[in-house]
Amino acid sequence: MNAKERRAARHAGDGAVRTRARPALSPERLVDTALALVAEEGYEALTMRRLATALDTGPASLYAHVVNKADLDELLISRLCSEVVLPTPDPSSWSEQARDVCAQLREVYLRYPGISRAALAMAPTALEILRVNDGLLGVLLAGGAAPVDAAYACDALVLYVAAYCLEVSVARARSTSDDLDWVVDRDEMVRRFEALPAERFPYITRHAAQLTAGEGHDRFDFTVGLMLDGLAPRA
Template sequence: MTQPDMPTPPWERPPRRRTPARVPLTRERIVDAAYTVLDREGYDRLSMRQVASELGVAVSALYVHVRDKDELLQLMYNRMFEGYELPEPDPERWQEQIRDFARQGRRRLLSHRDAVKISLGRVPFSPELLPHVEKLLAVFAAAGLPREVMAIAGDLLSTYLDGFVLEEVLWQDRYPESGGKAPQEMREEIEGYFASLPADRFPNLVALADRMVDESNDYRFELGLEILLRGLASYIAEPGPGEES
C-alpha cells in the first residue's frame, strides 16, 4: 500500500482523460454541414439552427463566419461551380463545349436534393464566379455571336437549366418509384385522352398523343439544348465572298 506521504507510482495512477481536439469552425465546414442538412431535410427546412445542430455548435458560432442565411445560400451556390472549368474557346467546337457545360450543370443541380432551389433567382456575379462567366462569354465570342446575343445567351442557358431541373425534381418527389416519370398507367391515360380529342379541333394534340408524355428526361433535355444551340447558331453571320469562315 502506498504510504500517505509517498507519491503515487505512475502505473497506479488513473489514466488521464484526453479531451478530443476541437476542429476549428470554418466556412467550408459550415457549407459541408449545410449540404448535409439540405440532402436530409430539403430546402424548406434548411435553417441556420439546423446547420448549427449538425455541427454541434451554438447558432451564434455560425455568425462569426457567415453573415446570415442568405450569405450561406450564396456560399452553397458558389460551391456548385467548384471543380469545373470551361476549356479554352474553340470556334470549331463551341456547340459541343456548351453542351458539356450544360450537361455538367444539370448533373451538379441534381447531385444534391433541392440544389436547384438555391440556384433559382441567383446570378453568378460574385467575385468567385465571375471567372466562370468570363470563360462562358469567351466561348460565345469565339463562336462569333453578336454582342447583343452574347449578353443574354448565358442567362438563357441558366434559365433553361434551372427550369428543366426544377421540373425533374418536382416529378421525382411526386413519383420516386418510377424515377421521376409519370407511372405507365397515367401516361397511357393521358395518351388515350389526347388521342380521343376531336381531330378537327385539336389536330396537333391528336397527332402528338404518343409523344407528349412518353419521352425520357435525358431525351427532352438534349433536344431542348439542341434547339437552344441551333437558335444561337442562327445569329452567327455567314462569311461573305472571299472571307475566311
C-alpha cells in the first residue's frame, strides 16, 4: 500500500482504492483461506459468509469465482487430492504402496476435520480425485489382482477412508468443546458397554474390552489390510 492509497483510505473511509489494498481474490485464494478455516474450526464452520468475512468482503463476491458451494467443496477436495503423492507401482511392494496411499488420504482428510463429508457427498468426477483413483488402481493391478477386483477394491478403499475419517472427525468434535458428559477415556466406555442389559446385548457386554481396543489408527490399518490381503490371493 503506497502513500496515495493510504491517504485515500484514511481520507474517505476506505472509499477510493479499496480493491487494490488487498490482493485480488481468486479461486486459489478462496481455497487457501477456506482450508485454513476448516483446519481451525472444522468443516461445519465453513460457510460462504464466514469465508467472505475471512477474505474481508461480502458473500456475493465469492460467486464471481465459484459457481456454488458444491463447486467450492469440489475445489477443496481436489486440492487435498493433489497433495497425495502417488508411487510408481511396484509388484514387490504393492501392498505397502496401497497402504501408504490410503494413509496419505487419511492424514489429508483428518487435517481438515469434517471435510470428508464433502468428499462423500460429491460426484467423483473431478480430475484430481480421479488421479488418486488412477494411482491406487495402478498399485492394485501391480499386485496381480484381476482388473475387475482391483477396480472394485479401489472404490471400496477410497470410500472406506472417507467414511472412517468422517467418523473420527465427529468423534473428535464430540470429545472437544462438548459441555455435556461425553465418554473420553476407554475405561468409562468399557463400563458403559458392560452396563448394558446382557440378555439383549450378549456379545457386546462380553467383549466390551475388544470393542474399545485399539490405539491410533489400528482399526483403519486392520480394515485396509483386510481388503488388501483378500485381494492378492484371488489373482
